[in-house]
Amino acid sequence: MIVTGNVSFEGINLHESNPESLKKIRSSEIRYIFQEPAQSLNPVATIRSQFRRATAVLPDKLTEEGSFEILYQAGIQDPARVLRAYLHQLSVGTIQRVLIAMALATKPKLLIADEPTSSVDALLRLQILGLLDSVRRESRMAVLLITHDLEVARRYADRIAVLYAGRIAESSDTEDFFCNPRHPYSKLLMNSQITFGKRLEDIPTVNGSTPGMGEPLPGCKFGPRCHKLCGDCLKSEPELIDVGHDRKVRCHCWK
Numbered sequence: 044m045i046v047t048g049n050v051s052f053e054g055i056n057l058h059e060s061n062p063e064s065l066k067k068i069r070s071s072e073i074r075y076i077f078q079e080p081a082q083s084l085n086p087v088a089t090i091r092s093q094f095r096r097a098t099a100v101l102p103d104k105l106t107e108e109g110s111f112e113i114l115y116q117a118g119i120q121d122p123a124r125v126l127r128a129y130l131h132q133l134s135v136g137t138i139q140r141v142l143i144a145m146a147l148a149t150k151p152k153l154l155i156a157d158e159p160t161s162s163v164d165a166l167l168r169l170q171i172l173g174l175l176d177s178v179r180r181e182s183r184m185a186v187l188l189i190t191h192d193l194e195v196a197r198r199y200a201d202r203i204a205v206l207y208a209g210r211i212a213e214s215s216d217t218e219d220f221f222c223n224p225r226h227p228y229s230k231l232l233m234n235s236q237i238t239f240g241k242r243l244e245d246i247p248t249v250n251g252s253t254p255g256m257g258e259p260l261p262g263c264k265f266g267p268r269c270h271k272l273c274g275d276c277l278k279s280e281p282e283l284i285d286v287g288h289d290r291k292v293r294c295h296c297w298k
């Protein structure tokens with residue numbers, strides 16, 4: 044499989060960065076919150092030692108008071124107990140808050156949050172997403188939120204990019220997207236949302252499954268599952284085209 048493209052961050056092509064600069068960017072300017080919070084921490088080290096490690100890149104060593112302040116900011120009311128604790132002594136919600144605090148401690152410019160609420164209940168989900176949103180506003184940090192939940196995307200995102208088979212199918216301002224999705228896959232996603240009062244038989248289904256990243260498939264990757272499939276779709280893979288109003292769509296028949 045041939046993989047092409049580039050990843051730019053503040054004008055720097057990360058593919059061409061040397062390992063030393065990459066390490067600096069990853070440990071301070073771009074931080075990541077993983078899906079399974081419990082798997083992101085070491086079970087045999089205290090939170091304090093892991094917190095110190097996560098903030099070792101700071102020019103000035105983080106003081107105990109500084110750690111408390113960041114943990115408070117992440118919604119932890121008893122930071123002294125949490126810093127002394129081991130992983131098994133904390134709830135999932137607290138672990139996720141600790142990870143958010145660790146990520147925020149270096150004042151990143153970009154936080155990538157990969158399904159940060161996939162393993163928590165609905166109440167905690169709202170709290171954690173609300174926390175990320177308020178920290179984002181206060182610190183003017185960008186958040187790249189990866190989610191399968193369209194309602195979460197609608198509520199928290201300024202822009203949306205819908206991915207299919209590793210490619211952007213559509214990208215748009217959030218409100219424009221929800222008012223009028225253009226790509227057939229986006230339309231299916233919208234129609235598949237379960238809402239109160241909607242009957243199961245009214246929810247569309249789609250045959251087949253997403254192709255693997257390296258699977259050779261001529262034409263459009265969504266073709267085998269698309270109800271709008273036409274001749275052109277099988278001949279060439281559509282480009283991501285600018286359709287105006289700051290929107291892009293990867294479809295031959297987006298109109």
Ligand code: SF4
Nearest residue numbers: 263266269276294295
């Ligand atoms: S290019 Fe064709 S197959 Fe692909 S999404 Fe558009 S209409 Fe469907």
